[in-house]
Amino acid sequence: MNDPEHTDEAEWVRQCQRGEKEAYGSLVKKYMRRAYFCALGFVGSHEDALDLSQEAFSRGFAAIQTFDPNKRFFTWYYQILRNLCLNFLRHRKLEVVTMSVVLEEEEVKLEPATEELSADAQLERAELRAMLWKALWELELEDRELIVARDLLGTSYKTLADLLDCPLGTVMSRLYHARRRLRKRMERST
Amino acid sequence: MAEFSEREKHLLMRAIDGELTEEERREFEALLTANESFLDEWRSFKQVKEVTMTMKFKEPAGETWDRYWAGVYARMERGLAWLLISLGGAVVVGFALYQAFLQFLQDTSIPLLLKIALGVLAVGLAVLLISVMREKWNTWKTDKYKGVVR
Numbered sequence: 001m002n003d004p005e006h007t008d009e010a011e012w013v014r015q016c017q018r019g020e021k022e023a024y025g026s027l028v029k030k031y032m033r034r035a036y037f038c039a040l041g042f043v044g045s046h047e048d049a050l051d052l053s054q055e056a057f058s059r060g061f062a063a064i065q066t067f068d069p070n071k072r073f074f075t076w077y078y079q080i081l082r083n084l085c086l087n088f089l090r091h092r093k094l095e096v097v098t099m100s101v102v103l104e105e106e107e108v109k110l111e112p113a114t115e116e117l118s119a120d121a122q123l124e125r126a127e128l129r130a131m132l133w134k135a136l137w138e139l140e141l142e143d144r145e146l147i148v149a150r151d152l153l154g155t156s157y158k159t160l161a162d163l164l165d166c167p168l169g170t171v172m173s174r175l176y177h178a179r180r181r182l183r184k185r186m187e188r189s190t
Numbered sequence: 191m192a193e194f195s196e197r198e199k200h201l202l203m204r205a206i207d208g209e210l211t212e213e214e215r216r217e218f219e220a221l222l223t224a225n226e227s228f229l230d231e232w233r234s235f236k237q238v239k240e241v242t243m244t245m246k247f248k249e250p251a252g253e254t255w256d257r258y259w260a261g262v263y264a265r266m267e268r269g270l271a272w273l274l275i276s277l278g279g280a281v282v283v284g285f286a287l288y289q290a291f292l293q294f295l296q297d298t299s300i301p302l303l304l305k306i307a308l309g310v311l312a313v314g315l316a317v318l319l320i321s322v323m324r325e326k327w328n329t330w331k332t333d334k335y336k337g338v339v340r
Contacts, residue, residue: 021263021266024266025259025262025263028258028259028262029258029259032255032258032259033255036250036254036258037247040247041247046250050250050254050258050261054258054261054262054265055265057262057265058262058265058266058269059269061262061266061269062266062269125244128241128244128245129245131241132241132242132245147242150207151239151242151243151245152242152245152246152247153247157207157209169196169200172199172200172203172204173196173199173200175203176199176200176202176203179203179206179235179238179239180235182238183234183235183237183238186238186241
């Protein structure tokens with residue numbers, strides 16, 4: 001890969017592999033927002049998303065020697081984060097805390113992308129985002145993961161294919177079904 | 191409910207996300223004209239997209255990002271501390287067990303049968319441990335996700 005951004009990243013990874021923690025700080029600072037929002041899409045609460053994304057970075061550093069610097073760091077990190085979030089959700093299910101309880105306990109973590117709206121439009125948007133948030137949490141995790149990554153975080157198809165380790169065509173097919181199920185949930189709410 | 195081909199599904203998604211090439215756009219528009227259920231599907235997907243595209247995640251307070259790296263760093267340090275504690279603990283416990291085992295064998299007041307039984311038990315545990323470790327090693331060698339920390 002020849003892009004300069006990736007060259008920097010590969011150099012940081014090599015420095016980390018020589019034990020330079022500050023270089024890892026550069027990687028963390030580059031990806032912390034994306035990591036946090038991905039985790040938020042999985043678990044739905046600010047505190048848990050913060051905790052899990054930081055823990056995944058910490059585990060990433062512990063395993064950095066196994067990482068190939070020529071590959072994308074975030075794609076590798078995402079697998080660690082995803083597994084941590086899945087384990088967390090599995091554990092939460094064992095503790096008999098259902099998604100409906102999570103919904104009651106957690107405030108809606110979405111806001112309009114544009115600020116300049118009339119009072120009526122703001123009210124309508126507030127209702128829409130509450131509906132969207134609820135519908136998202138009624139989806140299967142795999143569907144929610146895709147919709148969050150594509151629609152809320154703007155992840156490209158190519159990156160999605162890398163993150164999910166599947167061909168581009170599969171990403172589009174899965175997205176089609178996920179959006180269809182989201183649409184059904186939203187129709188049911190109206 | 192109308193079923194669409196994989197190609198049609200892909201075109202719908204690429205159109206929704208503004209990823210169509212010129213050639214795909216022509217193909218997509220021809221489908222919209224020729225197939226009414228495809229047009230309905232497109233309209234309803236567009237409605238959902240209109241909702242999702244106006245939303246984004248709430249940005250947490252600014253200090254969250256200021257403290258983020260410090261939080262990760264603290265975890266990394268704690269990870270190292272736990273590793274050292276575990277390694278040191280394993281050596282101490284191993285040595286204590288070895289000493290206790292030697293004393294047990296050297297104690298003449300303990301019947302020989304009990305010593306033999308303990309020896310057999312120790313060999314059994316060692317075989318079990320080796321077997322489990324070998325199985326883990328074989329699983330690890332063939333695990334395509336071995337680079338990923340679980």
